[in-house]
Amino acid sequence: MDLGIKGKRVLVTASSKGIGFATAKRFLEEGAIVTISSRNQESLASAYNKLHSLGQVYMVPADLTNSRDVENLVKEAHNMMGGLDVTVYVTGSPKPGNLLELTNDDWHQGFHLLLMSAVIAVRESSKYMKSGGRIILSTSMTLKQPIDNLDLSNVVRLSLAGLIRTASRELGPKGILVNGVMPGWTLTERVNQLSKDRARREGKTEEQVLSDIVREVPLGRIGLPEEVANVILFLSSSLSTYVTGALIPVDGGLIRSTL
Numbered sequence: 001m002d003l004g005i006k007g008k009r010v011l012v013t014a015s016s017k018g019i020g021f022a023t024a025k026r027f028l029e030e031g032a033i034v035t036i037s038s039r040n041q042e043s044l045a046s047a048y049n050k051l052h053s054l055g056q057v058y059m060v061p062a063d064l065t066n067s068r069d070v071e072n073l074v075k076e077a078h079n080m081m082g083g084l085d086v087t088v089y090v091t092g093s094p095k096p097g098n099l100l101e102l103t104n105d106d107w108h109q110g111f112h113l114l115l116m117s118a119v120i121a122v123r124e125s126s127k128y129m130k131s132g133g134r135i136i137l138s139t140s141m142t143l144k145q146p147i148d149n150l151d152l153s154n155v156v157r158l159s160l161a162g163l164i165r166t167a168s169r170e171l172g173p174k175g176i177l178v179n180g181v182m183p184g185w186t187l188t189e190r191v192n193q194l195s196k197d198r199a200r201r202e203g204k205t206e207e208q209v210l211s212d213i214v215r216e217v218p219l220g221r222i223g224l225p226e227e228v229a230n231v232i233l234f235l236s237s238s239l240s241t242y243v244t245g246a247l248i249p250v251d252g253g254l255i256r257s258t259l
């Protein structure tokens, strides 16, 4: 099936690993031109080496907590690809911790990582999308259902719901569709990091923590990053032309709230 992705110029942020990497890979498999990015030059180069046989791929190092880096990333991606049709915003993971553990600095860092980077990525991308485009923000199930000891995610990420709705209204008249996905538990390094943290807090093994997690998921398993990537691909494709301002869970049914 032709998804209308071929030849589209796509920026995927935080894409040397995990959900971002899987997304960049799926776009390349569908014939898109892709710019990947992350902080660490080595892991970025390693991702580039894994991807470049699939198609036209560029890389730009950027730390999403640094506003200038985010502005430069969007500009460089646009210049290298000769335009920008789709921006997929993924970010790094915030430090785990609860109210008594997290410091003011942690909150400032979380604000830059999870909110400011998204605002800048949306704003700058929209400037380059002269004849319409797609912006998809990958957030988290914590938008709908807080997770214990993930306070930065529970609190700061919630503002992305406001950003997605607001940007969809402001950019709709320019033909730019803005949507979000909310991954549930997804098999990446982040799950290892969180299961270690939870095992330490609860005095359990990591295996016990993982089986507790799986028990909460109606589909009975942790998701794969490709399963998140496929929903992002759909929202960027010619099959999706009348969805904007939406936030779609990709969580195996984990989120309990009805609305």
Ligand SMILES: NC(=O)c1ccc[n+]([C@@H]2O[C@H](COP(=O)([O-])OP(=O)(O)OC[C@H]3O[C@@H](n4cnc5c(N)ncnc54)[C@H](OP(=O)(O)O)[C@@H]3O)[C@@H](O)[C@H]2O)c1
Pocket (backbone or CB within 6 Å): 013, 014, 015, 016, 017, 018, 019, 020, 037, 038, 039, 040, 041, 043, 044, 062, 063, 064, 065, 090, 091, 092, 093, 094, 113, 138, 139, 140, 141, 182, 183, 184, 185, 186, 187, 188, 189, 190, 191
């Ligand atoms: N996995 C899950 O179960 C799950 C569920 C819900 C939400 N999420 C969220 O989804 C996002 C991606 O998670 P993941 O599971 O794919 O994580 P991951 O496998 O650990 O990958 C994280 C990626 O982000 C990059 N990164 C980290 N900090 C960055 C920064 N400051 N600036 C630019 N790039 C940065 C990393 O590369 P460098 O280290 O080279 O920068 C890496 O490419 C995170 O925000 C995570 O909290 C994950």
